[in-house]
Amino acid sequence: VSTNGHVLLHEDAVASIKQELFPQATIITPNLPETQLLLAGRQIRSIEDMEQAARDLCKMGPAWVLVKGGHLKQMQGDAVAEATGGAVVEGEEAVDVLCEGSSGRCEHFRSKLIETTHTHGTGCTLASSIAALLAIGHSVPDAVREAKAYVSGAIVASAHLALGSGPQGALNHSWRTVQW
Numbered sequence: 786v787s788t789n790g791h792v793l794l795h796e797d798a799v800a801s802i803k804q805e806l807f808p809q810a811t812i813i814t815p816n817l818p819e820t821q822l823l824l825a826g827r828q829i830r831s832i833e834d835m836e837q838a839a840r841d842l843c844k845m846g847p848a849w850v851l852v853k854g855g856h857l858k859q860m861q862g863d864a865v866a867e868a869t870g871g872a873v874v875e876g877e878e879a880v881d882v883l884c885e886g887s888s889g890r891c892e893h894f895r896s897k898l899i900e901t902t903h904t905h906g907t908g909c910t911l912a913s914s915i916a917a918l919l920a921i922g923h924s925v926p927d928a929v930r931e932a933k934a935y936v937s938g939a940i941v942a943s944a945h946l947a948l949g950s951g952p953q954g955a956l957n958h959s960w961r962t963v964q965w
Contacts, residue, residue, distance in 0.1 A: 792822060799823070808846030812899050812913045812925055815842070816853045822900050833883040836891045843886030849925045851915075853908065854880045855898070890927060903943035903954035910938045910956060935961075 803876065807813065817829050820822075820838050823845075829838055832854070837851040877898040884891045914932035915925075923931065942960030 802953065803845050807842075810847040811919065812849040812851060812915060812929075813842065813847045814851045814853060814908065814915065816855065816908055820852050832880055832893070835880070836884065836886065839882050839884035839891060840889050843884050843889070844887075848885070848886050850884045851929055852884075853911070855907075881929075881933065883926060885925075894929060894933055896933060899937070899940045899944060901940060901944035901954075903946060903956055904940060905954060906956045907936055907940065910939065910958065944945045 799822065815823060817835075819844070820835075821827055821829055824838055824841060827834075827838065829835055829852075835852045835854055839852045842850040842852070877900075879896050879898050881894040881896075882891050883894060911932050914935050915928045918928035918931055921926065939956050939958055939960050943955065943957040946954060946957060
């Protein structure tokens with residue numbers, strides 16, 4: 786699912802991913818629109834919904850699922866946010882939910898939402914960072930924690946940049962080594 790909500794795969798391709806790739810995956814990292822697509826359009830409007838979605842995705846085969854909550858506030862919609870008093874996303878905070886498939890145990894990873902349009906590639910960067918950290922021996926929860934810290938730093942370092950064209954700007958991947 787693209788940033789602007791367009792489904793990029795045909796239904797049969799989504800089915801193949803779930804049937805063929807998920808059982809081989811150590812971890813999958815869908816954002817909320819992708820999670821809803823994978824779960825036949827189920828609405829996700831709370832952290833509890835994210836936990837159940839992660840558990841249900843684990844049943845499809847991946848050892849771990851990280852449901853990314855950066856879109857939660859917009860998925861809740863104004864009516865839900867108003868009805869809950871904004872309790873689900875407090876203080877402009879994003880919550881990601883990591884679920885271990887074998888136990889169904891969920892862990893929350895909280896981070897401050899950063900107001901910027903420089904978020905192009907954050908999902909791919911997070912997934913790639915997790916994979917790299919797993920390859921050098923980190924546990925899944927530690928890899929997620931470290932990768933999230935790296936991506937958050939890249940977003941902060943990119944917030945002031947005037948790079949690229951279009952609605953989303955570039956992400957500063959070299960923020961730890963080079964000041965732009």
